[in-house]
Amino acid sequence: MTKVLIIYASDYGSTQKMAEAVAAGVETVENAKAQILQAEDVKQEDLLASNAVIVGTPTHMGSPDWRIKQFIDQVCGPLWMKDALVGKVAAVFGTASGFGSSGGGSELTLLTLLSNFAELGMILIPLPKNTPGFAKAGLQWGPCARTGDENLTPIGVSDEKLEAARHHGANVARAAMALKDTSIFRA
Numbered sequence: 001m002t003k004v005l006i007i008y009a010s011d012y013g014s015t016q017k018m019a020e021a022v023a024a025g026v027e028t029v030e031n032a033k034a035q036i037l038q039a040e041d042v043k044q045e046d047l048l049a050s051n052a053v054i055v056g057t058p059t060h061m062g063s064p065d066w067r068i069k070q071f072i073d074q075v076c077g078p079l080w081m082k083d084a085l086v087g088k089v090a091a092v093f094g095t096a097s098g099f100g101s102s103g104g105g106s107e108l109t110l111l112t113l114l115s116n117f118a119e120l121g122m123i124l125i126p127l128p129k130n131t132p133g134f135a136k137a138g139l140q141w142g143p144c145a146r147t148g149d150e151n152l153t154p155i156g157v158s159d160e161k162l163e164a165a166r167h168h169g170a171n172v173a174r175a176a177m178a179l180k181d182t183s184i185f186r187a
């Protein structure tokens with residue numbers, strides 16, 4: 001069984017909806033199992049027991065939610081000291097309400113998280129632009145749904161914006177399956 005852990009923070013439910021779509025995508029892959037946890041509930045053991053981690057965040061002031069940063073610093077940090085996550089697969093997703101097709105600062109937000117996972121020696125999975133749903137809610141860094149309209153009125157995440165998230169989950173599950181018994185990085 002290939003285990004994919006989906007970690008998120010959400011105040012108003014949009015990023016949670018994306019997390020559930022990512023998990024549904026993972027579960028379309030045979031022999032892949034998804035587990036969803038809120039960032040503040042994740043323990044080191046959860047990460048160690050997983051083959052892949054997919055982290056989702058709302059964009060807050062052009063950067064990740066503070067609970068995600070707390071998870072990175074307090075849960076992942078000690079594992080960085082031991083190189084315990086090296087070679088596991090990592091990917092990201094998000095939501096943002098602001099300007100542009102996916103939200104102001106969302107690229108920077110997702111890149112910040114990918115940078116964290118590169119620090120941890122993880123194998124990063126992007127979102128190819130030929131992914132179904134990419135045009136509605138995709139960035140090359142991962143699926144990202146815009147949750148506000150032109151006037152920044154909250155509109156949530158429509159089903160069409162979840163398609164890329166579902167595919168991302170399936171992509172990451174397949175990547176984790178292909179890589180889990182290999183040892184790419186050798187000390």
Ligand SMILES: Cc1cc2nc3c(=O)[nH]c(=O)nc-3n(C[C@H](O)[C@H](O)[C@H](O)COP(=O)(O)O)c2cc1C
Nearest residue numbers: 010011012013014015058061062096097098103104
């Ligand atoms: C404190 C705060 C800061 C935010 N900053 C940004 C921002 O910089 N850019 C943006 O596009 N949206 C910003 N937003 C909007 C959220 O990213 C957006 O509403 C998101 O979809 C909320 O996700 P949630 O429903 O999972 O909580 C901000 C929201 C909050 C509460």
